[in-house]
Amino acid sequence: MDARPPLDLADFERGPLPPGVAHGFTPRRGGVSSGPYASLNLGLSVGDEREAVLENRRRVRVAFGVDADRWMTGRQVHGTGVLVAGRDLAGADGDVLISDDPAWALAVSAADCVPVVLVDARGGAVAAAHAGWRGAVAGVVGAALDALADRFGTDVGDVHAWLGPAIQGACYQVGEEVVAAAERAGAPAHAIWPDPGVADRWRFDVPALLRAQLMAAGLPAAAVAASTTCTHCAVDRCFSHRRDHGRTGRHWAVVRAPR
Numbered sequence: 001m002d003a004r005p006p007l008d009l010a011d012f013e014r015g016p017l018p019p020g021v022a023h024g025f026t027p028r029r030g031g032v033s034s035g036p037y038a039s040l041n042l043g044l045s046v047g048d049e050r051e052a053v054l055e056n057r058r059r060v061r062v063a064f065g066v067d068a069d070r071w072m073t074g075r076q077v078h079g080t081g082v083l084v085a086g087r088d089l090a091g092a093d094g095d096v097l098i099s100d101d102p103a104w105a106l107a108v109s110a111a112d113c114v115p116v117v118l119v120d121a122r123g124g125a126v127a128a129a130h131a132g133w134r135g136a137v138a139g140v141v142g143a144a145l146d147a148l149a150d151r152f153g154t155d156v157g158d159v160h161a162w163l164g165p166a167i168q169g170a171c172y173q174v175g176e177e178v179v180a181a182a183e184r185a186g187a188p189a190h191a192i193w194p195d196p197g198v199a200d201r202w203r204f205d206v207p208a209l210l211r212a213q214l215m216a217a218g219l220p221a222a223a224v225a226a227s228t229t230c231t232h233c234a235v236d237r238c239f240s241h242r243r244d245h246g247r248t249g250r251h252w253a254v255v256r257a258p259r
């Protein structure tokens with residue numbers, strides 16, 4: 001018998017998505033990893049002990065009530081590749097996961113990058129996308145919307161989006177090459193500003209770019225919500241790749257199509 005307390009869905013941060021859509025961003029606590037990975041690290045390739053990560057993943061699966069063989073993850077490469085749950089191989093290259101099958105959970109991994117959850121409130125299909133600055137600039141949310149439309153007939157006007165916890169603009173310093181790429185991608189002026197303390201450096205609000213892209217694609221403003229949690233600031237609640245200089249854990253943002 002397993003006497004350990006289960007990880008509770010109430011511990012997950014959630015967005016204002018339509019009722020019936022099981023989703024959430026995993027907390028930092030509630031797992032068995034130690035050191036920089038304490039405690040609910042879900043990343044297998046960040047230097048943590050494999051057995052600990054597998055136990056952490058098991059706890060998340062139990063919290064969502066989804067079997068181990070119905071978890072869709074992708075190998076995230078900061079691109080725009082799409083994987084369809086139940087069709088494509090879990091673990092193949094893909095920063096976008098889509099599904100209309102409630103039996104499947106979609107999970108993207110992040111620790112500063114923006115996890116994006118999309119829900120077709122009418123058709124019931126869902127997507128999870130991993131959007132760091134490279135993915136955002138490459139158009140990963142547009143790729144997710146296109147995939148939902150192509151595969152499931154989703155109308156963009158029915159889509160609700162939630163941008164999960166991520167490093168916020170005030171904490172995200174970038175260099176000129178990132179600014180140039182963001183501007184080429186049409187980043188709004190309010191998403192980039194000069195760093196107040198360092199010359200020739202800027203602050204980049206990736207969630208602001210993603211929000212602008214979602215609205216440009218046709219989502220109503222009221223259908224785009226974003227977490228105010230900054231992974232860099234929330235030391236007790238979040239892993240942060242930048243804050244922890246790369247030696248840290250990973251969260252999952254999870255979503256499942258409604259029944």
Ligand SMILES: [Zn+2]
Nearest residue numbers: 171230232233
């Ligand atoms: Zn911050």
